[in-house]
Amino acid sequence: MPPASSDRFILLPSTYLPSRDPTSTVTLQSLIDVSDRIQDDARETLPFKFDECSYGKGHLRQSVWSCIDCGGKGVCYGCSISCHGEHKLVELWTKRSFRCDCPTTSMQPEPPAGNQVKRRRCALYPPEIQPQSPNHKNKYTHNFEGEFCRCGRDYNAETEEEAMLSCLGCEDWFHESCLNLLLPASIKSEAITEQLPTPVTASSQPLGEPVPASSAPSVDAQAAEEEDDDDERVLIPSDTYDSLICSACVRSNPFMKSQAGKGGWMMIEPSSSGSWEVIGKSVTGSDSQIVDEMKNGKRALQEDEADAHAKKIKLDDATVKASSGEEISDWKWQGKGDVFLSHGIREKLKTQLDESTIASLPFPLEDGDIYEPARDEQEDQTTEEVMTQALSNLPRVQTIEALHGYQRLKNRLSEMLAERAADGRSVSKEDIDEIFEQLRSGQQV
Known part of the structure; x- marks a missing residue:
């Protein structure tokens, strides 16, 4: 049973009261409600212990934050709080095969000669074995500079309104509009999406989009109506495909280029009417149409010329004009080549491709486990209990x-x-x- 209002310890940010109108009246219950909401948000945002650096566990699939103040290198969950909590951080969500940079020379540069400033140390890794050598196997993209998508726009969780999808290959995040997934408001997508694969259950959803932790479902009727309009404008609904492979990853792999636009390897292409159309909507034919035979240790891939949508797709850059007559910018036009994999494609590739072809793919055929620190046993404690425990120490x-x-x-x-x-x-x-x-x-x- 929670303590009575008069006995409650209320935790509020230092900016809360100064930000309010000095002439306004604040009730005790309103302060309690704000304090409870802040504690709930904190428990949801920080559910794990942050007393351990993951460096010693090697390269993992884990949540990563880029520290802009420390040169744009990546840190693990624990170090993002305990070592860089007061720095400018950019949340990158999960990255494959990444090792924390906090206890390495990448984030612990040698102070200039004569400078009395001590070399910084990771607070969660044994100081006697710091700094470690740089993580040369880590991959750093423009995400580590705080830029996302091919448009290079900064991501701000407080202001971003557009849904974003992660590429299964490079793990960059892309806006729906930059993928040409959203039709102009004047065009409906019923005719385009009517032959898309049947949606699957929610448990097989593709990679999600970053959503502000503080956001809540809107009850405003107009907002709900606008959201429905956006859903109608999406060319390929999220429940009809498994993963996104961006055009850069497609272009980097011969096998990917040969499959782009075939059944189950959906692409969005400009139509003769000046709009956009989805090709490769359904998986047709037998598995032998994807991989024909083994030759010299490698499988020879065949083009299905009988299917108009299975022809080789031009993936070179070009400049085209939209229906309005305006030229589409270069980064926008690179959307020609993004592939949306239907459900089950990755599973089939396990049996259709040899090991060398699988190793060359820019994406994994299986999703590895995501490393998570141990859950914080104190996450369900009240502020009063935490204060009592702190005093006891x-x-x-x-x-x-x-x-x-x-x-x-x-x-x-x-x-x-x-x-x-x-x-x-x-x-x-x-x-x-x-x-x-x-x-x-x-x-x-």
Whole structure:
């Protein structure tokens, strides 16, 4: 049972009250509600312990943050909080085969000669074996500079409104509009999507988009209607494909280029009407049409010329004109070549391709496990319980002094609140400032 309102320890950010209108009235219940919401958000955002650096575990598929203040290198979950909590961080979500850079020379440069500043150290890795050598196997993209998608736009969780999808190959994130997934508002997509694969269950969803942690479902009717309109404009609904492979990854692999646009390897191409159309919507033919035979240790791939949509797709860059007559910018036109893999394609490739071809693919055929630190056993504790535990770890004298100081402050605040309630008056900022000034000056309150 939660403690009574008068006994609650309320935790609020230092900017909360100063950000409010000085003439507005704040009730105790509203402060409790804000405090509870902040604690819930913190438990959801930071559910794991952050007392260990993952460097010692080697290259993992794990959540990664780029520290802009430390040269754009990547750090693990624990180091993002314990070592770089006050730095400018960019959340990159999961990255495959990545090792934390925090205890390496990449993030611990040698101070200039004569400089008395100590070399920084990872707070979670044994200091006697720091710094470690750079992680040469790590891959660093423009994401580590805070840029995402082929448009190079910065991602801001507080302001970003457009859904984004992650490429299964390079793991960059792309806006739906930059993938040509969204039709102009004046065009409906019913005719284009009517022959798409049947949607699968939610458990087989493709890679998700980054969503602000603070966002909540809108109950506004107009917003819901606009969201429905966006869904109608999506050329390939998210539940009809397994993964996105961006055009750069497609171009990097001969096998991928030979399959782009065939059944199950969907692409979005400009149509003669000036709009866009989806090709390769359904998987047709037998497996032998994808891989014919083994020759000299390698499988020879055959083109299915009988299918108009299975012809080799031009993947070279070009400049075209939209229906409005405006030229589409270069980065926009690179969307010609993005592939949306239908469900089951990766599973089939396991039996259709030899080991060398599988190794050359820019994406894995199986999703590896994501490393997660141990869950924080204190995540369900209340603020009062955390404070009590923290006090219990202090020396006895300091604990007694802290408790006495807290009790004096609580008693005086309770008296003042009772006086104001009896007179029907509100508590002003000046009243609180006066009490704290008396406490700081050592006066009896």
